[in-house]
Amino acid sequence: MAEPREVVIVDYARSPHGSGSSKKPGFFSHMRGDDLAVRVVEELLKRTGIDRSMVDEVTMGSPNLTGEQANPVRSVSLMTCPFETRGLSVDRACTSSMAGAHFGIMAIQLGLEDIVISGGFESCSHFPIPLWTADTDMEKMMEDAIATGATARGLPNPKLFDVVDIGTMIAMGNTAENLSEKFDIPKEDQDHWAWQSNMRAAAAQKEGKFKHEIIPMEGQFPDGSVKVVDYDEEVRPDSSLEKIKSLPAVYKPDGRVTAASSSKQADAAGAAVFMAKEKARELGLVPMVTVRSIAWVGCDPAIMGYSATLSAQKAVERAGLKPTDIDLWESNAAFAVVPLTQIKVMGLDPERMNVNGDACCIGHPIGASGIRMVGTLAHEMNRRGSRYGCAAICGGFGQGTAMVVEREDYWDGRRAWLS
Numbered sequence: 001m002a003e004p005r006e007v008v009i010v011d012y013a014r015s016p017h018g019s020g021s022s023k024k025p026g027f028f029s030h031m032r033g034d035d036l037a038v039r040v041v042e043e044l045l046k047r048t049g050i051d052r053s054m055v056d057e058v059t060m061g062s063p064n065l066t067g068e069q070a071n072p073v074r075s076v077s078l079m080t081c082p083f084e085t086r087g088l089s090v091d092r093a094c095t096s097s098m099a100g101a102h103f104g105i106m107a108i109q110l111g112l113e114d115i116v117i118s119g120g121f122e123s124c125s126h127f128p129i130p131l132w133t134a135d136t137d138m139e140k141m142m143e144d145a146i147a148t149g150a151t152a153r154g155l156p157n158p159k160l161f162d163v164v165d166i167g168t169m170i171a172m173g174n175t176a177e178n179l180s181e182k183f184d185i186p187k188e189d190q191d192h193w194a195w196q197s198n199m200r201a202a203a204a205q206k207e208g209k210f211k212h213e214i215i216p217m218e219g220q221f222p223d224g225s226v227k228v229v230d231y232d233e234e235v236r237p238d239s240s241l242e243k244i245k246s247l248p249a250v251y252k253p254d255g256r257v258t259a260a261s262s263s264k265q266a267d268a269a270g271a272a273v274f275m276a277k278e279k280a281r282e283l284g285l286v287p288m289v290t291v292r293s294i295a296w297v298g299c300d301p302a303i304m305g306y307s308a309t310l311s312a313q314k315a316v317e318r319a320g321l322k323p324t325d326i327d328l329w330e331s332n333a334a335f336a337v338v339p340l341t342q343i344k345v346m347g348l349d350p351e352r353m354n355v356n357g358d359a360c361c362i363g364h365p366i367g368a369s370g371i372r373m374v375g376t377l378a379h380e381m382n383r384r385g386s387r388y389g390c391a392a393i394c395g396g397f398g399q400g401t402a403m404v405v406e407r408e409d410y411w412d413g414r415r416a417w418l419s
Contacts, residue, residue: 001250008287009405011048012048012375013040013215014270017232017363020124021265026233027219028267031124033062033275033367036269037121043215044117044273047419048285053080056113059088060271061096061120062281062367063396064127071343072121075338093395094334095296096120097270098370098403102294104274116280116340119271122365126324129265129366168302170350172396173251173262175304175337180256182303183341187256188245193331194260194330194360195241201357202237209356212418213379232362234264239361261336266363270372273416284413286377289405293318305338307400309345315402319388323348327386328403330373332393333358342392355380369393372401379417381407 017034019026028036035062058081062074077087090100097120104116108339114245119188168174181188204210208230219229249255250262295314299307308331316323323346330337331353339358343350349419356376373391385407392402 002111002168002191005111007105007108007274008277008280009289009291009378010273010285010287010292011215011273011281012270012272012288012378013043013047013124014100014203014213014368015040015217015268015374016214016219017234017365018219018267019233020128020363020365022125022128025125025222026267027221027229028123030220030268031123032068032126033123033267033269034069034076034120036267037076037119037156037271038079039217040119040215040269040271041076044078044271048416050115050273050275050283052085055081055085055115055117057086057088057104057107057116059090059100060367061090061092061098061100061370062122063091063092063093063096064367065089068126074407075171075270076157084224084259087248089225090320092401093397094332094393094400095363095370095393095401096367098374098391098393098401099296101272101274101371101374102296102401105291107293108274108276110179112397115275116275117267117271117273120367121261121269122367123267124265124365125267130270137306148316165217171251172304172334173257174255174310175284175302176262176363177252177255177339179303179305179341180297180337183344185337185340189340190256190261190336191244191258193340195239195244195356197333197336197357198236199241201232201235201361201373202354204356205231209380209383213375221227234266234363235357235361253348256305257335259336261360263334263359263364264361266365268363268365268368269378270368270375272375281411286410286413286415289407290419291403293404294402294407296401299400301398305335305339305394307398308392308394309342311400311402312342312390313346315392315404318403320402321388326388327352328355328377328384328392329353330377330391332364332369332373333360334364334394336360338394370401376403378405
């Protein structure tokens with residue numbers, strides 16, 4: 001069997017992250033998730049100059065593949081590329097977009113495809129995440145949903161709860177509390193991480209670090225006005241550590257996880273262009289990074305956030321590296337305890353983790369978060385001249401994915417990702 005081909009990323013872009021809060025509708029609350037995805041794919045085709053007929057497949061993730069998001073990626077491929085370009089919709093909970101990228105990477109490695117656009121999207125405004133707290137009667141909630149036919153989000157098979165506690169299978173906040181206790185991550189550390197995330201993201205926006213990453217788009221505001229937005233709506237530059245410390249626990253009496261140290265629901269889309277290294281050279285496109293390894297894991301759903309640590313460990317090992325070889329890390333802060341656990345278990349430098357903020361303030365558009373971390377990581381690696389980076393994300397029901405990438409000395413050519 002021939003050696004696997006090397007795979008590179010030649011561009012990454014995303015929409016701004018609009019607030020997905022039902023209490024305070026964000027600037028993309030009027031938009032479908034797949035419309036945001038089409039806008040991103042079109043921009044990537046324009047920036048790279050790739051003939052759309054050359055795109056073999058579009059893969060995108062979203063864990064809400066129902067209603068307006070039923071088989072959505074075939075629709076995205078049809079609206080952006082020729083009929084012959086396939087579309088693959090991927091659902092692996094929060095890891096969906098990175099899992100979709102894995103499929104594209106493997107197809108390119110095997111020589112089955114040359115160019116794949118992989119990403120994800122989510123409209124939390126249209127598919128809000130229910131808030132389950134410690135006093136929520138899970139069994140009654142399921143019984144009511146079945147009785148009323150309110151199953152738009154889908155319900156797990158009841159037999160599943162003979163194996164797994166319903167409270168940790170559905171209520172993600174409970175799993176964060178479990179993780180906090182298992183690895184002894186104090187509330188104070190989580191509060192500080194949430195505040196620091198806002199400070200880092202605010203600084204990144206002010207310094208223009210997202211200039212080549214975020215595609216300016218029209219957003220609609222509560223007063224009916226339409227304005228071009230190029231920022232993430234939930235970032236709070238005026239965030240106060242004292243205020244965050246005063247917030248009560250959300251999911252458990254006397255718990256450690258608050259609204260600030262939890263991710264924010266968001267409406268957004270993002271995607272990256274993956275291709276064989278020789279194809280990029282042929283097209284005169286200078287890559288951002290080269291993919292060195294991919295990994296996916298499963299773990300006890302009761303501590304689902306631990307899957308980010310496990311997948312990162314696996315990806316680093318597969319790349320033939322050690323944690324000390326990695327210059328920059330991205331770990332999705334579905335809750336602040338997730339990156340903090342990874343830092344503690346793997347012995348990482350916190351100054352190299354989520355350096356431009358994370359989901360605690362940037363937001364967590366579930367289907368798009370995995371690819372966002374890979375793309376954000378690649379951009380930052382090029383700004384800093386870093387060699388290795390690792391992105392990892394945990395997912396509901398205890399699944400995680402990760403990717404290790406390397407920035408190399410490439411050939412002369414056009415850097416589409418600086419467009």
